[in-house]
Structures are given as structure tokens and as C-alpha cells.
Amino acid sequence: MPSTLELLEEHRLYGGWQQRYRHLSSSLNCSMTFSIFLPGPKDGTPPPVVWCLAGLTCTDENFSVKSGAQRVAAELGLVLVMPDTSPRGEGVANDEGYDLGQGAGFYLNATEAPWSANFKMYDYINSELPALVAGNFSVSDRQAIMGHSMGGHGALTIALRNPGRFSSASAFAPIVNPLEVPWGQKAFRAYLGDDVESWKEYDSCWLMRNSANQLPVLIDQGDSDQFLADQLRPERLEEIAREVDFPLTVRVQPGYDHSYFFISSFVEDHLRFHAKYLLV
Ligand SMILES: N[C@@H](CCC(=O)N[C@@H](CSC=O)C(=O)NCC(=O)O)C(=O)O
Numbered sequence: 001m002p003s004t005l006e007l008l009e010e011h012r013l014y015g016g017w018q019q020r021y022r023h024l025s026s027s028l029n030c031s032m033t034f035s036i037f038l039p040g041p042k043d044g045t046p047p048p049v050v051w052c053l054a055g056l057t058c059t060d061e062n063f064s065v066k067s068g069a070q071r072v073a074a075e076l077g078l079v080l081v082m083p084d085t086s087p088r089g090e091g092v093a094n095d096e097g098y099d100l101g102q103g104a105g106f107y108l109n110a111t112e113a114p115w116s117a118n119f120k121m122y123d124y125i126n127s128e129l130p131a132l133v134a135g136n137f138s139v140s141d142r143q144a145i146m147g148h149s150m151g152g153h154g155a156l157t158i159a160l161r162n163p164g165r166f167s168s169a170s171a172f173a174p175i176v177n178p179l180e181v182p183w184g185q186k187a188f189r190a191y192l193g194d195d196v197e198s199w200k201e202y203d204s205c206w207l208m209r210n211s212a213n214q215l216p217v218l219i220d221q222g223d224s225d226q227f228l229a230d231q232l233r234p235e236r237l238e239e240i241a242r243e244v245d246f247p248l249t250v251r252v253q254p255g256y257d258h259s260y261f262f263i264s265s266f267v268e269d270h271l272r273f274h275a276k277y278l279l280v
Contacts, residue, residue, distance in 0.1 A: 003128075005136055008033065014074035015040035018064060023132065027123040028087035034129065035064040037073055037080040038137065048142040048278040049079045049133065050271065053125070053151030056183070057103045060084045063148070066260035069267045076275045079139050083129055085150065087118035099183050100190055106178070107154030108202045110191035119191060122202075126158055144274035146170040148263055149227070153178060156204040156217065156237075163213035167277035170218040170270045172263050173225050176237040177205040183231050208240050208248075217248045218273045220266045222256025 009020040016039040025032045039047055050073070052063045063069070063082045073080050086105030093114040095101035101115075110119035133139060145166050147155035152174025159169035178184020179199050188199045200206040221234045234250050241248035256262040 003132055005132070013037075014071050016070065016074045018070065020060065020064075025087070025124060025128060027120045027128045029118050030087045030089045030092055032084055032087070032124075033060050034084060035060040035082040036133070036137070037064070037070050037082075039074045039077050039079065042077045046138045046140040047077045047079050048140045048144070049081055050274050050278075051125070051143065051145040051147075051155070052080050052082045053107065053145070053147030053154040054082070054085050055147070055149030055151045056085070057098050058085050058148075058151070059103070062260065063263075066264065067267050068264040069271060072268045072271045076271060076279070078271060078275065078278070079137070081129070081133055083125060086121060092118045095190075097186075100187055104150065104187060106150060106184075106187045106191065106202070107158065108188075108191055111198070112191060112193045115191050121154075122158070125154065126162065142167060142278050144168045144170075144278055146172075146270055146274070147174065148172040148260075149232075149258065150175055150183070152176075152219070153184075153202075153204060157202050157207060159215060159217070160204060160207040160211055160213055161201065163211075166215060168216045168218070168274050170220075170273060172220050172266065172270075173222065173227070173232055173258055174204070174219060174234070175231055177203060177233055179203045179206065180236075181231045181233065205236050205240055208237060208246055209244060214246055216273075216277060217246070218270060219248065219250045220253055220262075220269070221250060222253050222258065222262045224255050225258040225262075227258050 003023045006022045011018045105121035109122045145155040152171030
């Protein structure tokens, strides 16, 4: 049965609307919320969509409240969809750590108990939510994807795994090589089990080296990011991009950390980057 949307909040801003919805998710087996920014009407053509994936500990509200993306999205005529980062609720498995369980879905399909009952974030972001958005809002099928940290990992892996689906992808301080860093190893072992082979299809470095799919990708990384050396390692993806001649641009931003202050400083560049390919 198609999922119905319950409007939880609506606010007018920059000539458009910020809305928050609840719905029942069939892939995650629980109730979910997402936020959406709808720009004011421009020329009668349905606007393209930019997916905005958030990081560890976030809900759909972090990006919508703290990124400041709506002003430029309104100017460019872009819809922003901001999903939650995991299934949630009393019946959903969780962990004491902030980097596993609720708030830490890693945009993958878990195969291991107890996570496999609900943690199918890859299917949710890749199939269920796009169908729900297309069925309930007037949007174009032209799409781009971006994300922060764990959400940057989600944006890059989903774009690399789906040739032709997105016209561009971008990320703020993404986890690019989860196979080799503590956040990724902890989550992938729990969600996917011990067989590292099954982890590879969720690793941007592995996917970039092994997939023929190419699309323009922009990454911004602060050099004062507290997670840079241990968890993020963007230079690894840069090196692979050079080897396989992939259209990746990595910009190192001096003095910036991992926070939404960093995101809000460069989100305009990311939206203008996506608009270049979405609005042709
Ligand atoms: N609590 C943790 C750090 C959690 C954190 O920094 N989360 C980031 C994303 S990190 C990678 O996915 C975030 O976006 N937080 C929400 C916000 O609004 O800033 C710790 O103590 O280290």
C-alpha cells in the first residue's frame, strides 16, 4: 500500500516552503520523518531535486535548520530533500555509541541481526523515498546528491552505484574509505558481518576504482576538522581519482572544522555546482 504523508510542520521562507513530514516506511519497518524545501514557482517547469544526507547523530532537522541552504536553493529553483539518518523507535535496535544504531544508519542495507530488521537505509534513500517524493510533489527527474561526513559517504556511494541517476554529487568532509577507518569498520562489522568483501560496495574508494560510472564530484574539507586524520582521509579518494581519471575536485578549506559552520560557509558553492548540471 502506498505510504501516506502526514504534514508535521510548514514554514514560509525565501518565497518557498520548508515542510516536515512523517510517513510509514516499508523498507525500514518504522515511522520516519523527512524535511523538504520547495522553492516558489518559477516558470511552470517542475524543479530538480538535490538530496541532502546528514551525518552521525543527525536527524532530518540538522541540515534544514543549520546549513542555511534554502536561500540559494530558492534563488536557483532547487528542491532540497533532507532525510533522517536511520530507522528509529522503541522497537528498533540501538547501541550506546553515537556511531552505531539509531542516528548512524551509514546508508547501507544491514544483513546481520538485530540490525537487518530495520536498517535498510540504502533502499530507503535509493528507492522508497525518491518514489514517495515523486508521487507527492511536483519535481523533475533531474537529481543531484550531497552530504556531510557519514552523509557524504552516503552521497558518494549512492551516486557511484547508480550510473546516470544523478547529474552531480558533492560532499562536505565525507568518510571516503570506511573499510579502513574506525567509524566504518565498527559499523560495517555490526551491520554487514565479518566478510570484508561485502563491505566494498559501500566504500567510495573501492567504487571509484572499480566502477565505470563517472559524474562531476565536488568535495570540501576543512583542514582543522577533528576527524580528518583518523576518519575522513580525502587524499585517498583524490589519489584514486587521479589514477582512473575521475572528475573529482577536492578543496581544502583552511581553518574550518567539521561543524555546520563549515557547511553553511560553502553550501552556496555546492548548490551552484549542482545547478550547473541540473539546469542545462
Ligand atoms: N558526538 C560525536 C560527534 C558527532 C558529530 O560530530 N556528528 C556530526 C557528523 S559526524 C559524521 O558523520 C554532526 O553533523 N553533528 C550534528 C551537528 O549538528 O553538528 C563526538 O562526540 O565526537
